[in-house]
Amino acid sequence: MSTPIAIIGAGVAGLSAAHALHAAGLDIQLFDKSRGSGGRMASKRSEAGVLDLGAQYFTVRDRRFAEVVAQWRQQGWVAQWSPNLYHFNRGQLSHSPDEQERWVGTPRMSAITRGLLGELPAHFTRRITEIFRSDRHWHLQDAEGETHGPFSRVLIAAPAPQAAALLGAAPKLAAAAASVQMEPTWAVALAFDTPLDTRVEGCFVQEGPLDWLARTRSKPGREDQPDTWVLHGSSAWSKQHLGLPKEDVIELLHGAFAELIGCAVPAPRFTLAHRWLYARPTQGHQWGALADGDLGIYACGDWCLSGRVEGAWLSGQEAARRLLEHLG
Numbered sequence: 144m145s146t147p148i149a150i151i152g153a154g155v156a157g158l159s160a161a162h163a164l165h166a167a168g169l170d171i172q173l174f175d176k177s178r179g180s181g182g183r184m185a186s187k188r189s190e191a192g193v194l195d196l197g198a199q200y201f202t203v204r205d206r207r208f209a210e211v212v213a214q215w216r217q218q219g220w221v222a223q224w225s226p227n228l229y230h231f232n233r234g235q236l237s238h239s240p241d242e243q244e245r246w247v248g249t250p251r252m253s254a255i256t257r258g259l260l261g262e263l264p265a266h267f268t269r270r271i272t273e274i275f276r277s278d279r280h281w282h283l284q285d286a287e288g289e290t291h292g293p294f295s296r297v298l299i300a301a302p303a304p305q306a307a308a309l310l311g312a313a314p315k316l317a318a319a320a321a322s323v324q325m326e327p328t329w330a331v332a333l334a335f336d337t338p339l340d341t342r343v344e345g346c347f348v349q350e351g352p353l354d355w356l357a358r359t360r361s362k363p364g365r366e367d368q369p370d371t372w373v374l375h376g377s378s379a380w381s382k383q384h385l386g387l388p389k390e391d392v393i394e395l396l397h398g399a400f401a402e403l404i405g406c407a408v409p410a411p412r413f414t415l416a417h418r419w420l421y422a423r424p425t426q427g428h429q430w431g432a433l434a435d436g437d438l439g440i441y442a443c444g445d446w447c448l449s450g451r452v453e454g455a456w457l458s459g460q461e462a463a464r465r466l467l468e469h470l471g
């Protein structure tokens with residue numbers, strides 16, 4: 144057996160790279176600090192059903208991504224979501240239909256990364272704190288003090304600030320990753336015993352604390368769930384309220400929701416808040432992926448491209464392509 148390749152991060156980008164490398168016949172091992180795969184496209188089980196707290200849907204603009212999404216659809220991992228869309232601007236809630244195709248994982252966003260993970264070898268609840276070279280091979284140190292390796296190459300598929308912290312052995316790559324600013328998003332879920340009397344299923348919010356809201360049961364595969372809503376704070380509001388206790392975040396975003404939704408909003412029977420510290424890059428890049436073929440270190444993620452699910456998948460493909468090119 145050949146020396147395996149370590150992949151740090153089992154979000155869309157890491158799993159996209161893992162798939163491509165595995166398909167090329169290489170041994171890979173995934174590491175993630177969380178309990179499961181998905182990263183920012185993860186879904187959380189709760190007493191109010193499964194909640195998509197991060198990525199809400201994705202769009203497809205690239206031909207290669209369109210091909211893979213068609214396969215995901217055949218496998219039953221994704222379906223089109225055609226919500227009754229609104230936007231909120233200048234104090235006005237307005238119907239805002241469009242022609243854009245939007246896709247969601249079924250029955251939850253994490254179905255995609257669970258599908259991609261399949262039987263690939265993965266180590267969860269392993270936060271990697273250091274990557275070091277010894278005897279011409281790479282080794283990983285985790286937060287528990289355990290060492291993993293040897294690995295022939297390392298591919299880091301974490302958000303830019305977390306990738307930068309691991310790229311000490313490749314200063315140029317570290318500098319590029321460190322130059323990417325990522326902004327936070329507070330996410331709040333509310334569940335109501337009685338369904339809200341509104342036709343809104345998704346809403347782009349252009350002012351105030353919120354940036355987006357969605358009705359979970361409007362998404363395919365979630366029709367039987369209680370009436371839960373996911374609200375996202377805007378980047379500016381989330382940054383300003385980064386250290387606020389979760390109860391206060393819930394109260395403020397619930398209040399903003401009640402003001403704009405245009406129907407009576409009773410007290411929710413269930414609430415939950417989640418803070419995404421590195422939710423989105425402040426700007427997109429055209430790097431594809433970062434690579435040092437001589438050292439055998441690679442970095443990828445949405446921040447190397449568009450800051451969206453599609454960008455993350457394409458970046459993982461690009462990192463794998465460059466690694467395979469270096470192998471000859």
Ligand SMILES: Cc1cc2nc3c(=O)[nH]c(=O)nc-3n(C[C@H](O)[C@H](O)[C@H](O)COP(=O)(O)OP(=O)(O)OC[C@H]3O[C@@H](n4cnc5c(N)ncnc54)[C@H](O)[C@@H]3O)c2cc1C
Binds near residue numbers: 152197199202330375
């Ligand atoms: C609130 C929110 C809403 C969004 N909405 C949309 C949307 O509607 N449409 C869209 O296209 N995109 C959306 N996005 C963006 C989308 O979720 C991301 O672009 C995509 O999921 C990023 O995938 P990734 O693999 O690059 O990174 P991630 O999903 O962040 O994966 C990185 C993984 O690395 C792991 N990790 C990090 N550091 C370490 C370490 N030291 N050791 C081990 N593991 C580590 C993390 O646990 C994580 O699993 C949204 C994001 C957020 C936060």
Ligand SMILES: NC(=O)C1=CC=CN([C@@H]2O[C@H](COP(=O)(O)OP(=O)(O)OC[C@H]3O[C@@H](n4cnc5c(N)ncnc54)[C@H](OP(=O)(O)O)[C@@H]3O)[C@@H](O)[C@H]2O)C1
Binds near residue numbers: 239241375
């Ligand atoms: N909250 C976070 O941390 C996020 C991180 C990363 C991405 N986020 C959101 O993901 C959505 C994905 O973007 P994209 O794939 O380009 O989706 P689109 O649906 O095409 O939306 C892009 C953008 O356009 C505006 N918009 C689109 N459709 C409508 C419509 N029918 N009515 C009004 N406006 C529309 C909207 O931008 P605004 O600035 O106008 O609010 C959409 O955001 C995307 O929603 C990211 O925000 C979140």
